[in-house]
Amino acid sequence: MYFADYHSLLPVLFAKLFKKKSALILAGYGVTYIPELNYGSFANPIRGFCAGYSISNADYLLPVDGSLITEAKEWVQNIKGEIHIIPYGFDPQKWYCDTPKEKIVLTVGNFDTLQRIRRKGGDFFIEVAKLLPEYRFVMVGVTDSGRELLEKIDNVEFIEKVTQDELRKIYSKAKVYAQFSLHEGFPNVVGEAMLCECIPVGSNANGIPTEIGDCGFILENRDPAEAAKLITKAMNSSDNFGKKARERILTNFLPEMREQGFLKVFQSDKKSEVNSK
CATH class of the missing domain: 3.40.50.2000 (Glycogen Phosphorylase B;)
Incomplete structure (x- = not known):
């Protein structure tokens, strides 16, 4: 799932109930509250509860930057899941310079x-x-x-x-x-x-x-x-x-590096499941 907010509550909850693994990508909005802008999931008590439950109970937290985990911990005290920092990747074939500056x-x-x-x-x-x-x-x-x-x-x-x-x-x-x-x-x-x-x-x-x-x-x-x-x-x-x-x-920060980051997490999880059987 992408972002911690109201939409992530039920997937994390049902994954827990049915003993499935859940993964939550953390970006900016879902881990913060900026009072002067009334911005962030934690600006609203209901959305804050949904985000907090999701962050606390997801099996994998996949922030795009390490600072987001630090910020999430200001709102969520009992983070249980594994944390893997996986930044975004950018396509060099799509973004390039071809004119003088x-x-x-x-x-x-x-x-x-x-x-x-x-x-x-x-x-x-x-x-x-x-x-x-x-x-x-x-x-x-x-x-x-x-x-x-x-x-x-x-x-x-x-x-x-x-x-x-x-x-x-x-x-x-x-x-x-x-x-x-x-x-x-x-x-x-x-x-x-x-x-x-x-x-x-x-x-x-x-x-x-x-x-x-x-x-x-x-x-x-x-x-x-x-x-x-x-x-x-x-x-x-x-x-x-x-x-x-x-x-x-x-x-x-290439797309394939992000892909490899996800594969490393989930292939490792698959091996753990096989070994536990």
Whole structure:
């Protein structure tokens, strides 16, 4: 099952009743509560109970990043299942750079409500853009309702939802990719951007530093001036740094690596069942 929430309660419960094994993939929403945004499964008592029961009783917990287990333990004290960290994988045949880089700072998300804009750091992105008028900032995924909520400034361009191929072309042009989220699991957009040789600048939230590693810049404090300095450093870096970002994904986060992670867990479980008979 994907995410711990109300939908995961019955599958975990019935698996337990019928003596079957259950596995739960943990990403961002199902392990948290952000009071100022009223975000996360634990924002609601009923959903929190469902998520908590699922996390506590699943036989396998498969977080996309280790930070999510740490966070889950703040809400669920008696975790019983085996824990295996299996990050997302990204397809290098689908995401690649084929154009010269431009002085563009890009962020991608679903910017449609105030909650999502704030969680994904869309408002913070604009505050940073104000400090760097010499660069073009692009936000992809801004809906009509999102436009009404976001401040308009000259060097920030809003783009609505695009196709995957259109998105790849936008990644290819952008030299810097920024992910200023308050909370994430293991964001796909960061991995996609890095495969397209964008130099990543990201907040110190959950799986973002894991993805970036030493191939980009991590914002330790939520300060627009500090973020602007990091973006300037990234923009002034050699294009080879972007190639290094792609290489990091190729080395650590491919789809077949995720597949092998699942196979290792479930084949091991199958062997254990055979040996116990």
